[in-house]
Amino acid sequence: MSKPNGPQDDDSHQRLSSSAEAEHPLEWDESPNNRKSKSERQAISRREEKTDARKIVTGESKYTADYALHFPDLAEASILRSDIAHGYVTEIDTSDADAMDGVYAVITPDSDEVPDAMYTSAGQSYPEPSPWDLNVLRRKVRYVGDPIAAVAATDTQTANKALRAIDVTYEELDAVLDPEEAMEPDAPQIHDPDQVENIQPGADYERNIEAHTEGEIGDVDTAFEEAATRDDWFVTETEWKTPYQSHCVPEPHTTIAHRDEDNRFHLITSTQVPYHTRRQLAHLFDVPIRDIRVTKPRIGAGFGAKQSMLIEPITVALMLAADRPVKLETTRREQFYAMRFRRSARVQMRSVVTQDGAIKAFDMSAVTNAGAYGPHGLTVTSSIATKPLPLYTHTPNIRFEMKAVHTNLPIGGAIRGYGAPQGHFALEGHMDEVANKLGLDPIVLRSRNLIGNGDLDTASGVTTDGEHVRRIRSCGINDCIERGKAAIGWEDVKQPEEDHLHRACGVALTAQKSGVAGDELGAAHIRMNEDGSFILQTGAVDIGPGADTAMAQIAAEVLGVPPEDVLVQASDTDISPFDYGAYASSTTYVTGSAVKKAAEDARAQLLEFASQMLDEPVENLQARDGAVRSTQTGDSVTIEDIGYESIYGDNVRAQVMGQASHCTDESPPPFGAQFADVTVNEHTGEFEIHQLVFAVDCGVAINPDLVEGQVEGAMHMSYEFAVSAGLSFENDGTPETLGFRDYGMPTTADQPPLESILVETHEPTGPFGAKSVAEIPVNGVPPALSNAIHSAVGVRITDLPITAEKIRAKLDTD
16 A cells, blocks of 8 residues: 555544545445344344254264164275475385275375375365465375375274274474474475466465465654654554464264265264365366265354365265265264364564554564465464554554464364454453553553544455455444453452452453345245244354254244244255355355345235235234235234235245345444453462353344353354463474363362353444354453453563463563
């Protein structure tokens, strides 16, 4: 962007955004039925029971592995993974494994059934922004865990025995495990640029850089130069580090592949992105998309782990080699070293802030550890800035630089929050440091610079030269702050009687997105049965939080029926309408809008039949409480009666069916305020969290129970990120963390009390005013906890996890 001669004030900043102002008007052409008062709502804003809740707790739900019983000739599979971090597989001797009883197939990179084509495991839009840098099985290995061979056998025990019989010879290369060292000129080169298709900016494989970009609003350097000449402008510099984080999904990655009666590939698989998986498999195996079917059964949580296509290609290759159905289910050990993870990051912050708390400039840079391959590297690392910085979008000068760097460690991928937790830890910790320097209350400092309703958010476009900015049409952040303060007791913190114990509260503000602006598509189809019930089909994937329940409530609100009369079918690429999948907090906002449109289409047909039956014009009719009623005469006909009339009637016969697609350039942010109440022991550094409170503005909550479940589950995940050890490795890249016990995930006994507060606003671009909520609560605990500890004992923990040992060491040093 062009730079003015000096630092901008708010007015000049707004003038620079004049074209964006015109492109993103405040007023939104909202349909009349989208805004309903609480008294008018029938199915939404209700605490409906999650449709699959009872099946899950009673064990009746079927997950991918449960479908093995449908295939009496099923083979079970295991993967042989590299036990070195970097090198070449020079020889694989599979003769002993091939000769074993019960072994149906052994595949290696040289097997005819194994594709040689490159691909990316990232399930994103097409063409994928992530580099195509993977092979199904690998001749060059780049981390401990790279798949190099696989076996299909009568059972898993036999498959594992066959794996142990495979003799692998390596040519081992030097490995590099640290991103900073990986960028040095003499570091081992992990990828050959001639063998990778990478459309991301700034790739430099000679320095192991997968992606590098920067963006600027205003003139950051001039702001810092002016700060050096003024006594009333203050510069603050901080650095923050975050570790790997595992998704810790209860259900490991599992896939069953077989050929159906038409000789098509059919996969039953635990995926968040069935349509992306279908497209990628068609590319790899060079078959038409029409010859692949992907069915998603119930999923035992995803959190982004299943947004990548990880084991499906190996399963298909084994199915072809064994000429029978194959099930591949990863082990818990594999989940902790060979799948995908939240990438570790180092984030540096600099700011210029005036004496009275006006932010003049932010300078932010991030280096993330992409690991051995590059899914989501550019988009996740960019999100470190573009998700939290909009909180303070009035800042006239903002710069962000990012690098995603390859190492010989496990692969970074998509995980709940998608870069935002790393960015919020840095930004909200930095804001507290600024407040301390200025002697301001940390909430006062934030409030003086905070985004508000009606604002044009330009900070979200810092890496795209001003593209992807957005108008804020719903913002409850101030209410979140006030209600969170009251709940945590911000104004009345009582100190313990013991002199060595110190109690304080910390705060962190959070923001996120609702889908990916301009890069999503959801579709829905709904049809009425003769008894007045409805079948709703979407390509969306319920990965546990209750999306199917929310979709039923949205449809029911439009149709005037109870949610239990709307049956939502699981995603299946042969049956369901297209959907990009479950990621980026998009399901309620994007797919929910498609469901609302499809239900409105069906409702229009419903009213036409009712008009004939009641001899009333459509404009006099209202669908509510399971019937269509005339607002003029009070006469009514039940939805069930309409169902039978539409299909079996003497006049016009037609099944009531609605369908719609939805895509949008909008991505309204939900907002939140995270509070932590902590007591710290200055003798030991131990700390007790008395309570975690998160107040969230997610627009209209379609189902408050589900929203609270999302908030509290995400707070637990955020708490885990703040205090657990993450992944650890030996000096040669060998993983040390191979299970829950090693990982140190907090248990229910460790979990502090949680309180979720729902602050309702109305987002005119969302279905019935809804925005997203799935990811935003995962951003706040690390900075809020760090801020609370600093307020209690005056030491700052800037590298996660936060531990008593680190606090004690800082107290000794300070």
